Amino acid sequence: MSEKAQIDVCFSPFLYPVYEKEGQIVVVIDVLRATSAICTAFQHGVEKMIPVATVEEALVYKQQGYLVGAERNAIAIEGFDFGNSPYSYMTDKIKGQTVVITTTNGTQAIEAAKNAHAVVIGSFLNISALCDWLLKENKSILLLCSGWKNKFNLEDTLFAGAVAEILSKHQAFDILDGALATKYLYQQAHQNPYKFLNYSSHKERLSAMGLKDDIKYCLTLNQTNVIPVLQGKYLVLK
């Protein structure tokens, strides 16, 4: 008898070694805003992206003539082409290009998980396409929340819960405790995720910076069918 595929959630890139397991698909989540920005970039025609962990690496690419997005602490770093607002990637200038990206949390999570069986980018913007693909793959799934500087955050947790909820409606997975908790939270939140995130640190941080539109857009379901996956050092379309 074959075992059921599992769904679990890892709440911090720092904790990833504890959850690392052969053969599982890792969904990297940084809904505010890195993975939402990545999905948007692919939707708008980018050919490849190169996620890098440090600003120094990003700078080397910039000097080689690449288009580069660089963000730290929610602020686009001066001298680069983009930050991590999805809106900044809604432009023809990325069409067919290879774009490098480094962010406070999301690209660290990609780096942590890079040796997994498969690494895929998740956001509310591509949630249905992502879940359809995960169901077809029928493998154990680890939902890896990027969090904030290795700490737990509420918005990535909520997205993990949305995925756990959708997947478990379609197929009998073994839902482990982390996924169970996020699913319960999503059931509480799904009618108004924006309101549910009131009091969460990063929503407050972004709101204070006048980025409410970014938050709202990043919480919008199904704006695109792209499924960005890691292939060597590149993110490419599945």
Added chain:
Amino acid sequence: MSEKAQIDVCFSPFLYPVYEKEGQIVVVIDVLRATSAICTAFQHGVEKMIPVATVEEALVYKQQGYLVGAERNAIAIEGFDFGNSPYSYMTDKIKGQTVVITTTNGTQAIEAAKNAHAVVIGSFLNISALCDWLLKENKSILLLCSGWKNKFNLEDTLFAGAVAEILSKHQAFDILDGALATKYLYQQAHQNPYKFLNYSSHKERLSAMGLKDDIKYCLTLNQTNVIPVLQGKYLVLK
């Protein structure tokens, strides 16, 4: 203007270094069953306990004539005096004694946090006494869930939420994302925590071993007013 004291939750001892901060009180949580057993032991007259991380250390104490509790994977280890069932500590033989204890998760969390400003033992059994004391101390609080082998678990999360809920009703804390999530979960669960934990891994594990009474007891509020705190290598009453 002084900053508000914070409440945050760390979901794994492995993640503790990320949450370590000067001056905060760390509440160690392993409701099924280590911290429930520790509270019960103090309630029944133990004078001191010595939490140790490994079975080897526990064995050295045993050979020196100490009473020793030792559990791994929910099973009491043969040759020792107790496991980590609270019921096993409801005995006169511990009165006035120093009891050594090692468990799969709880004593690892104590070990991780041992250099904190204060380390205190939390369980549903002593929750009101604990919260009263925390309110009096008026310091930032980290609720440290022991989890299961460094992974997230639902029952410790639930207790963290109960504490966050009680404390935030009495005083204006700065509730960080981890605490916010646990608070929302507790609000969903509080009318029937036993049922809420259906499908959680450790409840299933203990139930399969015939330990439903242990689970129910460990989810019972306010059986004791003890507040065990770490003092050097000892747990003693506050």
